[in-house]
Amino acid sequence: MSFFRRPDYTSDATQFIESLKQKKPSLEQEQRKGRALLWDKQIDREFQARAEAARVPQQPYVYQTGSDHA
Numbered sequence: 001m002s003f004f005r006r007p008d009y010t011s012d013a014t015q016f017i018e019s020l021k022q023k024k025p026s027l028e029q030e031q032r033k034g035r036a037l038l039w040d041k042q043i044d045r046e047f048q049a050r051a052e053a054a055r056v057p058q059q060p061y062v063y064q065t066g067s068d069h070a
């Protein structure tokens with residue numbers, strides 16, 4: 001046994017998550033399904049390029065409506 005080895009420790013958060021997973025085994029699968037629904041999307045590169053090309057640059061002072069104001 002190493003002199004520097006710490007005793008086995010699990011934080012309260014880790015214990016909570018492990019107990020939650022034991023109570024509800026389908027939790028990870030549901031999380032993956034939710035992630036796929038909201039985040040894992042196919043990117044339309046052509047649309048993204050058109051949107052970037054159509055972008056209008058913002059004025060340095062956003063509340064100024066025209067360049068004729070001092």
